[in-house]
Amino acid sequence: MDKLIDDELLVAQFQAGRQNAFDELMKRYKSKIFSYLLRSVRNYEDAEDITIEVFFKAYRALEGWQPKAKFSTWLYKIASNLAIDYHRAKARNPVYALEDTEIPEAHLVATDLYSDPEKQLEEKERGIMIREAVDQLSPKQKAVFMLSRYEGLQLKEVAETLDMAEGTVKIHLHRAVKRLQTLLRPLWENNEI
Amino acid sequence: MPKCKKSEGQAIDYAAKLLPPAEEDPFEQHLKHCQDCTEAVEAYRAVLELTDEAQEELVLPELALQNIEMNVYKRLAATQQEQTLLTRIRAYFANLGSPFGWYKTAAVSSMAIALIIAAVFVGKPFQPQQTLQLTEAQSADARIEQYRQQGIQRNLEEALITQHLRNDAWETESQFYRMKEQAQGTNWTKVADKHLQNLQSGNPTLQ
Numbered sequence: 144m145d146k147l148i149d150d151e152l153l154v155a156q157f158q159a160g161r162q163n164a165f166d167e168l169m170k171r172y173k174s175k176i177f178s179y180l181l182r183s184v185r186n187y188e189d190a191e192d193i194t195i196e197v198f199f200k201a202y203r204a205l206e207g208w209q210p211k212a213k214f215s216t217w218l219y220k221i222a223s224n225l226a227i228d229y230h231r232a233k234a235r236n237p238v239y240a241l242e243d244t245e246i247p248e249a250h251l252v253a254t255d256l257y258s259d260p261e262k263q264l265e266e267k268e269r270g271i272m273i274r275e276a277v278d279q280l281s282p283k284q285k286a287v288f289m290l291s292r293y294e295g296l297q298l299k300e301v302a303e304t305l306d307m308a309e310g311t312v313k314i315h316l317h318r319a320v321k322r323l324q325t326l327l328r329p330l331w332e333n334n335e336i
Numbered sequence: 337m338p339k340c341k342k343s344e345g346q347a348i349d350y351a352a353k354l355l356p357p358a359e360e361d362p363f364e365q366h367l368k369h370c371q372d373c374t375e376a377v378e379a380y381r382a383v384l385e386l387t388d389e390a391q392e393e394l395v396l397p398e399l400a401l402q403n404i405e406m407n408v409y410k411r412l413a414a415t416q417q418e419q420t421l422l423t424r425i426r427a428y429f430a431n432l433g434s435p436f437g438w439y440k441t442a443a444v445s446s447m448a449i450a451l452i453i454a455a456v457f458v459g460k461p462f463q464p465q466q467t468l469q470l471t472e473a474q475s476a477d478a479r480i481e482q483y484r485q486q487g488i489q490r491n492l493e494e495a496l497i498t499q500h501l502r503n504d505a506w507e508t509e510s511q512f513y514r515m516k517e518q519a520q521g522t523n524w525t526k527v528a529d530k531h532l533q534n535l536q537s538g539n540p541t542l543q
Contacts, residue, residue, distance in 0.1 A: 162475060166405060173404045177396055191400045191407075198408040199415075273390035291352075292384065293391050298354065313345070313354075320348045324383045331382075 150214035157205055165205070169198055172215065176222050179294055183226040183285070185278070193229060197222045212303045219294065219304045223286055230282060269330065276326035284319035287312050340372045347373050351380035402490065406483035413476035488524050491515035495531070509535055 148156075150171070156164035176197055181190040200221050208217065280288060283305070290301045291312075298316075302309045346363050349355040355363060367374050495511035498504050509532065516528035 162479070166479075169405050169408065173401060174396060177401060177404070178394055181394065181396070182391065187397055187400065191397075191404075194404055195407045195411055198404070199411045202408065202412060270390045273386055277387060277391075288387075291354075292388060313349070316352070316354075317345050317348050320352070320380055320383060323387060324379060327383060327386060330386070331379075 151210045154205060154208060154210070154214055158208075165202060168201075168214070172218055173198070175215075175294065176218060179219065179289065180222055180226060182277075182289055182293060184229055189229065193222070193225050196225055200225075213300065216296070216300045216303050219290065219296065219300075220306075223290070223304055226286075227282065272330065273327065276323055279326060280319050280322055283307075284315050284322065287315040288319040288323075291316055340370050344376065347376040348380050351377050352384055402487065403483075406480055406487065409476045409479045409483065413480060484518065488515055488519045488522070491518060492524075492527070499535075505535065 148167075150168065153164040153168050157168070173194065177190055177194045180193045180197075181187065184190050184193065197218065201218060208214075277285060277288065286305055287301055287307075290296045290304060291298065296304065298309050298312050301307075302312045305312070307315075346355060346359065346366075350360070350363055350367075367377065491511055492515050495508050495515060498511055499508040512528050512532050512535065516525050516532070519525045519528060
């Protein structure tokens, strides 16, 4: 770490009344939390709202926070719980689900104007298929897979974030990878990779 | 899918680089003799590379990210003000005095009705006191203003960069309008107006 003051030290500074410490924490984690939520809820506006809610909740709870786990793990835990609430609310309200606007592909796929358009289209379709496969995982498998693969959390941290035993995390991860292998089999069969 | 079931979990862990160091060497030895597991590791590794690549391309909306801090403080300020009001109402009723059954209930009910009427006809009956929570709210307000000022200046810089480096008049104008909207109630609106006037009159000489 740099340069940088430890997250936990910043928390201690915040608890001692230094407001800027919380700003620094937000600056450090807003992109990570936003991208994690965007992958989970797949809607820009909702991901933004939930990100704000994560930091709002963190601010209010930080006063009594004890460093039993890493600050980042705690933040992901708040985000993960809010994402679960979001998916539950969405499942309960099918009208809401119909109105949901997905992330435009242009935002997901880096566009290279000079590349072959046909190839670009193929890449785009492949990207959609892969992301849809990840979306088809069970909520727990998806949460474990995302935290472990995309957020770079250690299995122990994933376990703390999701309130699971480390062994359970591994089982979910194994199932997720096996399921993805099945779902993405057409890519192999069509020699697309 | 490996036929060698015993090592299936290990194959995934190995592909995902999650195998504990103590198990790594024995598993690599196993791979030398087990075609099923070797193929499985390759397949799992390919799946993980695919999914990693697909997600790496995710682009975050810059504007939304820039406003996260300000929106968090706005949310905090709004809640703290609500809480101050609620705290005062609760404190008022808690101090009503009489510990006896229906006298207290009647008094509370009457007061609640009176307060609602007062709120409707007189306006805001509860002016927040100078409490700790209010101080926090003021702090949140100060931060909102601070982030707003930063946002205005950032928009101004971006508009100038767009105009002078990218020479994109339409985008420049949009950015100045965005800046003006964000700067409502401050002197920055005059700055935005001046730039917009110059832009619309085709005068490239800007301050």
